Amino acid sequence: MKHITVVTPCYNEEENVEGIHEEVRRIFASIPDVTYDHLFIDNCSTDTTVAKLRVIAEKDSSVSVIVNARNFGHIRSPMHGLLQARGDAVILLVADFQDPPELIETFIKKWQAGAPIVVGVKPEAKESAVFFALRRAYYRLVTRIANVRLIQNFTGFGLYDRKVIEILRKIDDPYPYFRGLICEIGFDVVQIPYVQPRRKRGISKNNFYTLFDIAMLGITSHSKVPLRLATIAGFAMGSVSLLVSLIYLVLKLLFWNKFAFGSAPLLIGLFFFASVQLFFTGLLGEYVGAILTYVMKRPLVVERERIGADAFPHAEPVIRDEERQGETNAS
Numbered sequence: 001m002k003h004i005t006v007v008t009p010c011y012n013e014e015e016n017v018e019g020i021h022e023e024v025r026r027i028f029a030s031i032p033d034v035t036y037d038h039l040f041i042d043n044c045s046t047d048t049t050v051a052k053l054r055v056i057a058e059k060d061s062s063v064s065v066i067v068n069a070r071n072f073g074h075i076r077s078p079m080h081g082l083l084q085a086r087g088d089a090v091i092l093l094v095a096d097f098q099d100p101p102e103l104i105e106t107f108i109k110k111w112q113a114g115a116p117i118v119v120g121v122k123p124e125a126k127e128s129a130v131f132f133a134l135r136r137a138y139y140r141l142v143t144r145i146a147n148v149r150l151i152q153n154f155t156g157f158g159l160y161d162r163k164v165i166e167i168l169r170k171i172d173d174p175y176p177y178f179r180g181l182i183c184e185i186g187f188d189v190v191q192i193p194y195v196q197p198r199r200k201r202g203i204s205k206n207n208f209y210t211l212f213d214i215a216m217l218g219i220t221s222h223s224k225v226p227l228r229l230a231t232i233a234g235f236a237m238g239s240v241s242l243l244v245s246l247i248y249l250v251l252k253l254l255f256w257n258k259f260a261f262g263s264a265p266l267l268i269g270l271f272f273f274a275s276v277q278l279f280f281t282g283l284l285g286e287y288v289g290a291i292l293t294y295v296m297k298r299p300l301v302v303e304r305e306r307i308g309a310d311a312f313p314h315a316e317p318v319i320r321d322e323e324r325q326g327e328t329n330a331s
Contacts, residue, residue, distance in 0.1 A: 004028075004036045004108065004159075005087030009078040011043040011071065013095040014052055020093070021056050021063065023101045031105055040095075041066040041081035043073075044304070057308040064308030072301040075214065078156065079176050080300040083169055091159045098196050099157040106192055107159035115190040117182060119158030121151060122196040138215055145225040148183045151191065155179070174300065175293045177214070177221040220290045227287065230280040237273065244269075 006024050010017060021038060028036045040053050042065060050067055057063045066084065068077060082090055089111055093099055103120055110118040139152040156178050167185055168176075182189070219226060 002034050002088045002112075003086070004034055004089050004091060005085035006036060006038045006091045006093055006104075007078070007081040007085050008038065008040050008093050008095050009043065009074070009081055010040055010045065010049055010053075010095040011074075011077075012045045012047045012049060014045070014047045014049045016095045016097060017049055017052050018056065020095045020097065020101065021060070023097075024093070024104070025060070025062075027101055027104050031108060034108060037062045037064065037087070039064050039066070039081060039085055041077055041084075041301075042068065043077045044068045044071045054307055061308075065306065066303055067305040067307070069302040069304040075175060075178070075217065076300040079168070079178055082160070082165060083300075085165065088162050089159050090162075090165055092156050094157070098198075099155070100194055100197070103157075103192055103194060104159075110190045110192075111159050111161065116161040116164055116187045117158065117185075118190045118192065119151060119154055119156075119182070120194050121153045121191045122155070123153055123193050124195045142215075142219060142223070145219070145223040146180070147223060148180070150180060150183050151189060154191075158182075172297075173294070174296070174298055175217070175290070177217045180221050216286050217290070220286050226283050230283065233276065233280070237276065241269075241273075 008017075008020060008024075017040065024036075024038055028034070038060075040063070042050055042053060044067070050065070053063075053065045057065055066081065072080075078092065082092060089108075091104060091107060093101060093104070099120060107118040107120075136153070139150075143150045143152055160182075164182075164185060164187065168181060171181060173181070
């Protein structure tokens with residue numbers, strides 16, 4: 001019988017953790033031939049999230065909890081949770097119900113049919129039309145310039161076979177762009193579309209900085225196009241500047257007494273070139289920062305506490321039944 005781990009990252013989700021636990025338990029009660037455990041990884045919540053998770057874990061032996069020593073961000077914490085999962089497959093499911101738990105059954109059926117990766121994609125969302133349009137434009141941009149074919153409208157919600165998790169473990173990226181890594185691996189991906197609902201309880205923990213962070217991480221992790229654009233733009237603007245200067249020179253020679261240079265073109269040109277240089281310097285800094293983060297090799301998170309003894313040790317890879325049988329035959 002196959003075992004599945006559901007990993008739920010959370011931060012200040014006191015209004016949702018009990019509901020998502022009950023929903024996951026209800027869904028797995030109706031799925032035959034699989035067992036499951038539910039791993040919550042809390043990013044040092046400041047509300048009663050951990051207290052509620054502690055009560056849940058005491059009542060339900062299938063629930064375990066990792067509590068981080070501090071808030072390590074929305075990129076590192078979920079990845080650590082995935083790497084601690086012990087199932088033959090791992091499902092990443094957020095706590096806010098914006099990823100519909102009812103898709104779990106569909107994911108498992110596709111996985112049982114042989115798909116190593118099954119993900120949910122959201123071509124539609126019940127959110128601000130402007131915000132969703134910006135999000136889609138970003139997905140299109142990153143997909144167009146990336147050196148691998150990325151999945152559009154994909155946030156990480158999905159099911160991943162154990163062999164995928166072990167590959168992610170070997171990659172050992174200290175600040176991973178998970179959505180891109182899934183595509184880098186190269187396995188076939190089954191996509192299940194859904195309409196993302198509005199958040200019913202609590203408020204989103206994403207802000208401009210977190211969204212900008214993951215947007216830049218997606219670009220710097222999977223594309224060198226911006227760096228090439230900087231070189232091309234420098235050459236193009238240098239050529240344009242030379243051409244404009246030659247035109248000014250010819251006009252001055254032809255109309256010496258009538259033609260005046262004026263200060264406006266100089267100021268406009270100065271600010272324009274300074275802005276372009278600053279933009280590409282910042283972009284270059286993003287790449288340098290990404291390299292620095294990788295070289296420093298800090299751990300994804302530092303754990304303060306683990307709750308739920310049945311789920312330990314999470315970090316140990318699961319030996320499948322067929323692998324154990326093969327070892328027995330070999331001996």
